[in-house]
Amino acid sequence: MGNSCVAGSGRPNQGQSQEGIYQKLIESPSPVAQTTSEALQTTSEPRQTTFKWRIDGFSSLLDKGEGWTYSRVFHIRGLNWYLKLNPRVTKDGDKEEYVSLKLEMAQPYVASGTVVEASFKFLIYDQSCGNDHEQHQVSHNFQRTSKTSGTSCMIPLTTLKEKSSIFLVNNCCVFGVEFISVAAAKSNDVEFIRVAAAKSNDEEFIGVAAAKSNDVSETLFVEKISNTFSDPQVYNWNIDDFFELKSPSNSPEFELCEHKWFITIYPYGCKNDGNYLSLFLGMKVPGTLHENSGSLIEVSISIKSQETAKHRKLSGRCQFSKNSSRWGFDRFISLEDFKDPSNGYLVKAKCCIEAQVGVIGSSEME
Template sequence: MGACASSSRGRSNQGKNQKKSSRVAAVPFTPAAQAAAVAASPKMEEKSSFKWRIDGFSSLLDKQKGWTNSGYFEIKGLKWYLQLNLKDQKRGDKRDYVSLMLALSKTSDLKSDIVVEASFKLLIFDQAYGKHKEHEFSHHFQTEENKRSGVSCMIPVETLKEASSGFIIGDSCVFGVELISLTTAKANHSSEVHVQKTNGFSAREAYTWVIDDFLALKGRCYSPEFEIGGCKWYLTMYPSGIDDSGEFLSLYLHMSKPEASFQRSGMTVELSLSIKDQVTCNRNTMTGQCQFVATEEGDGWGWAKFVEVKSVKDQYLVKGSCLIHADVAIIGSSE
């Protein structure tokens, strides 16, 4: 199961199979002025931190191997998120390990020639004795292929689960990152999320988006809104890819703008997105675990390279029609 990729898109229109011919910039969410300000600051030494508290932690321990993403957080004007894997393995070792990574979000909108050089600590917090598990790293964040810090096998899962370790208290576990230093340069030339406890996974619910004329779609397309777990959602699809290259179809699930009382909350979700034909149910499916935070911009998670456009035309269209299927299970809510 691969990690979800982020997509930040405002939603200006709704409705089934809506079309928008104008191209949308790949990362429009962060203002260009903010990126320019970051690039203009050659070095920032102050420490910043982020904590990710997950209650109902046994729900994640029981799941199959895969990555779970935190919500976005901001450090030094850039957007980041953490990625957690509780079933990682080292070569020659059959034990499951806790792995943690820091990732720079595409919404940070850095120019391709800007490198973010960061020194930071990844942490698992000992909630009983204060003897936190920490690994210190340095990493150059820049391109899509290099926006993640690399896998860190922090400790064996069996060690994490030991009652005497202090890492899990009341089925709650806390992960985090602490920035030591950050520098921006040209290439070669404490906020906290609290995921409330739930009684295991919610009932799985699904939504199917019927697309009658796929070949006529241009640009970004929106599904109708639908309700799962008491929240409103919608899908966005880029038939020629979010980069408009024509090689891959991009597909994302978004949480719609909530009421004011729900504005700053979010939830951890296991999602599965599929494309299939309407006769044989031949399908392509991607799954992941991600934290959705409800915002006015409608932040979403999904896959930029969901399926090759050629495969869609050859395998999933029946008389020009196909189905997009979203399968969602809510693990917990956040405050």
């Protein structure tokens, strides 16, 4: 993801920075792009403004090390979003660890050439009184090439963990995002968006909402490492002829950790730009799964080198549910690096893709 979703054990082998190597651990692409301006102006959904994310078992998340954990996908003002949290971010020259919180626009993406200008607040809730206490206001122009915005150092981790903390209570922490305004226009009309959002009283256009009772909330339960539901399990997909693959192509179905899965590959990128190879992991969702229930999965996807131990491996902690059943990387590796003989990823048209899965928690939406 121009931004990263990385778990402690799933670091890449390329020596690049986290912010530079990942091109979105995201829901798998939809063939239909959202007509954003119409969605924002005509949606009949309740005027929700706030997503509240309760993380129960926060110390277990810390024990898993540095890395991004993703919320469930939520729908506000005609668009799909999710939050992602990294509780162990450091600044250059500063040994202090901070909690980072970011907002990302999920699939389906806005149409090419469309800009969504959003103003919103990141929140950490004061659990002694139930009100938000720490607020960080952010404005960002979301578009296909810029889908993430956030605060890299929202609060020091030591402050969060203090015995007198009002933020971390009974091993539970509550984060959130509150939307102030959301508006869309073609990218060459950005100035018009700003003027309209500032002056218009049309709430359907600027996306202002007031009904707190209609807001969306999720509770995420993170398992202790010693009580993890299932140890990580691995599947290898051996591809005999990469050049015969269609875009997209799916692996045979396989079972890991009591769930059925498949890998999806886009040989020339999910955007068909011919520069990157895209990989996604999909869960075959059982019909008995309630739409409000989800599983927190620690995912690692690798392209294995057939000549060295230097595999290309990217990872993340993502939530799979009935409405978010596929996640992955749209820029997993450049085709130039993938085809470079010295890397050993593609040998005589053969390659091997590995998926590693572990169930580390569960969630419920309200």
